[in-house]
Amino acid sequence: MSVHYAIDVALFILAFAIGIGIRFSGESRLLRMVPLDYYPSIIWGALVFASACYIFGLYTPQVFKQSLLTRALVILLSLGLAVLLMTGMFYLNFSTRVGRGVMLYSTMIAFLGIMAHHGFILRKLSQFRERIALLVTCEQDEMETKVFDTVWAHCVELVGIICSPDYTPKTGVRVLGDTRRMLAIVKDHGIDRVICTQHGLNRPDLYSEICRLRYAGEVVEPLVNLCEDIYQHVPLELMTPEWLMGASQAPHMLYIKKTKRGFDIAASLLGLLVMGPVMLLGALAVWLTSKGPVFYRQTRAGRFGRPFQLIKLRSMRVDAEKNGAVWAKANDERVTPVGKFLRKYRIDEIPQLINVLRGEMSLVGPRPERPEFVEELAREIPFYKERLMVQPGVTGWAQVNYPYGASIEDARRKLEYDLYYMKHMNIFLDLFILVDTIRIILKGGMSEEEKERLPHYSAATSSATAVESATTTAASHTKT
DSSP: OHHHHHHHHHHHHHHHHHHHHHHTTTOHHHHHHHHHHHHHHHHHHHHHHHHHHHHTTTTSGGGTTSOHHHHHHHHHHHHHHHHHHHHHHHHTTSSOOOOHHHHHHHHHHHHHHHHHHHHHHHHHHHHOOEEEEEEEOSHHHHHTHHHHHHTTTTTEEEEEEEEOTTOOOOSOOOEEEEGGGHHHHHHHHTOSEEEEOHHHHTOHHHHHHHHHHHHTTOOEEEHHHHHHHHHSOOOGGGOOHHHHHHHHHSSOHHIIIIIHHHHHHHHHHHHHHHHHHHHHHHHHHHHHHSSSOSEEEEEEEOGGGOEEEEEEEOOBOTTTTTTSOOOOOTTOTTBOHHHHHHHHTTGGGTTHHHHHHHTSSEEESSOOOOHHHHHHHHHHSTTGGGGGGSOOEEEOHHHHHSOOOOSHHHHHHHHHHHHHHHHHOOHHHHHHHHHHHHHHHHHTSOOHHHHHTSOOOOGGGOOHHHHHHHHHHHHHHHHO
């Protein structure tokens, strides 16, 4: 995702450098001087172009099967937005004005170069399927082969299984050999990655073979890592305390404590400046159409479960919770007509930027939940309280990948995305989430049809060890 974004930015800048060279060929003195004056607007144009491509979904796996013509139209539209911004910068004297000749040459070169890049992406992804071997030590391990025929059939190929010497396969899946020849099997069959379950990792007699394979430069990973790499979420069925220990060490404390906080302050101030007029119009609409306060304050659980008052534009009736806390749901009858519009385009959440400035929230993080719901969900969902270990966010990885949740199952699915974010959080992922949030807002949210198409690991084939471990850990968290 980020690699393709960076390549498009580089191709855009290179195209304008070539366009300048073509336009001013023979004028060596001007060619040496002008580019430095052009580059501020060119760089901004490149970033706007790549961001527009991201908003339109060109870097997400779900659209890699779209036609090249559709992709070309999106690229043309994104180039138009970038050129429009650059033109505005020229006339506002933020950069030296680029002539029409340079703009024409450069835009054509950029389109051809970027189309070649995206054509390569489509061709490579349509032909490539990662070759996987599964390490099998028991019947539960062998059951995991069903996942490769369903969830991952389009992107990976299960070449076969590698069995421990003391296990005889029960199904007709292809057996590549036993673990004593693991290195030779990987070499002979061109295996890209060996996947193992928790059972295999817990076998002391296989540990030396696994280490030998890794020291030989081959990739050996738990099944949960395959989910992270392909779908960017962490199935709770595969969660273990060991995974949590490793994930909690992944984010750099300097980023969490300083860089992320500085980014939050700068971005929230900019957001209030840009979105302030929209928030005021939303507040006026609430005031004119519904009796009661314009702003709504609600207690939410912050980092480590500390309560804080979340601020939103009121989108429901004043008596929405006269009988106690109730989960929000799709087509909630408590939502006012204006509130439906505000919620659809997330306008009601703009005041939360004030919570960000106060340090109660981050711009990006797990969605803050109500304390009473946290306790209820923690009793039902393993590892639920782990999401309280980081600052809650206005938007987040779960929010851009999964629609509004209205059930325990939805909360469970969202937690899988939150856990992925907690392990992989960094400034670049935060930026992509913010851009993705704009895309979701412009679409008006994720539809139920899109929700049904979201890939998900099948609980029916989950490792018994992982489930038992998750249940035990969840119980201990609930007590604390």
